[in-house]
Amino acid sequence: MLQVFTSEGQKGTFRILNQEENSVPHIRIATRRSPLALWQAEYIAAELEKMSPDVTTELVKIVTRGDKILDVPLAKVGGKGLFTKEIDEALFDGRADVAVHSMKDVPTQLPEGTSIRALPERADPRDAAATITGGGLDTLPEGATIGTSSLRRVAQLQARFPTFKFVSVRGNIQTRLSKMGQEVDAIILAAAGIRRMGMEDQMHEFIDTEMLLPAVAQGTLGIQTRNDDDVVNALVDRLNHADTVDRTRAERAFLARLEGGCQVPIAAFATLDGDQLTLKGLVGSVDGKIVIRREIVGLRRDGAAMGIALADEILDAGARPILEALYAEGSHG
Structure with a gap:
């Protein structure tokens, strides 16, 4: 038996099926279309196929509302599930069997009948910065302009660097980094995404959590499924990492x-x-x-x-x- 998150964020107990009880499925994985999201979905697909060699997978690429609205700061767009609602719908209407999310984007209340079934081992939870000086944020001049769409980062860094100016920068990692030195003096991104994309050499500081406390579940992937899909759930359960589950449960509560x-x-x-x-x-x-x-x-x-x-x-x-x-x-x- 295995305890995982239910749609209400509580623990639920599920039976792990034996391979003989059901045929091995073809698993359709819903994901956003950004390079990072595709990397994450492909990683989960590979893990599922590695654990069960007879499993086959395919990606179902979804454009979310958050992906469409790029000219407005995220805080002004509003609405929970900005990056997940359309993916939820694909899971609901049967176009997909599994959804892969960055847990920091997942609302605490999930659609009824679905759960975050598995939380694989957490990656680097920190934030990272690329700067025009090639050093840390403390090497930037007074009045430097920082690109980030996160109010969490703005609140903490404004307290530490009161002269800094903050502007919203949206888009994928490559798009945001392209604005450095032109529109902004520094870009702040989640370290996990940078590492997953193999772009560590473009960062100049991995920011200690004491300076910049991370977003809830930053660096963690969440695997969402339908509660009644016993065959898929039995496979997805095996992706859980116990320490990551316990840490995420506390942060999301x-x-x-x-x-x-x-x-x-x-x-x-x-x-x-x-x-x-x-x-x-x-x-x-x-x-x-x-x-x-x-x-x-x-x-x-x-x-x-x-x-x-x-x-x-x-x-x-x-x-x-x-x-x-x-x-x-x-x-x-």
Whole structure:
């Protein structure tokens, strides 16, 4: 038996089927069309085929609303599921059997009847920067312009570098990096995507999590399936990485309690030392004038409860009006 996330974010127990009980399927994997998304989907396809040599796979390439709207900052587009809704629909209507997501883009509430069935081992959770100076962010001049579409990054970095200016830069990794030195003095991207694309040599700093707390589940892939697809689920279950599951559960419980989406200045990062889990969480104002950061330590089995408790502590410390103001503006996504 294996415990995984249900559509409500709780743990559910599922029976793992023997190979003899059902025929090995052809698995259709829904994915966005960006080079990074395709890499991630192809990686999962290869892992499924490696574990079960008789399995065959194909990619179902989907264009999401977030991919279409490139001339508006993400925080202004609004709407949960900006990068996942159309993929959910492909799963629902039978065009796909599995969906591969970057977990940092996945809403805490999933469509009924689906689950994040598996969380493979987490990649580098940090953010990375490319700069015109060839050094870290602290080598940039006062008034430097930073390209990022993340309010989480803006809130934290504005507090540390108050003279920096921030502009929204959208598109795939290559498109964003092309703007460096022309429109911006630095670009900040998720380190996991950079590493997956083999572009580490174009980065000048991998930013420590103490300086820039990551997005919830940054670096983690989520494999979504239909709950009633026992054959596919039995295969996908084998992709789970226990430490990643426990860390992600704690971080997403924190996010869910704050009712946050991927475009709100919320950050959380869980680490494990044996059975001890440390969860750090943050809520900030976009101007960086208020950054509320706390941490909690407990047992890994209590990760979800810890996430809720940490969120409540941060709300009580002053985060509630910050989030209420953002939600009133429609800035969550």
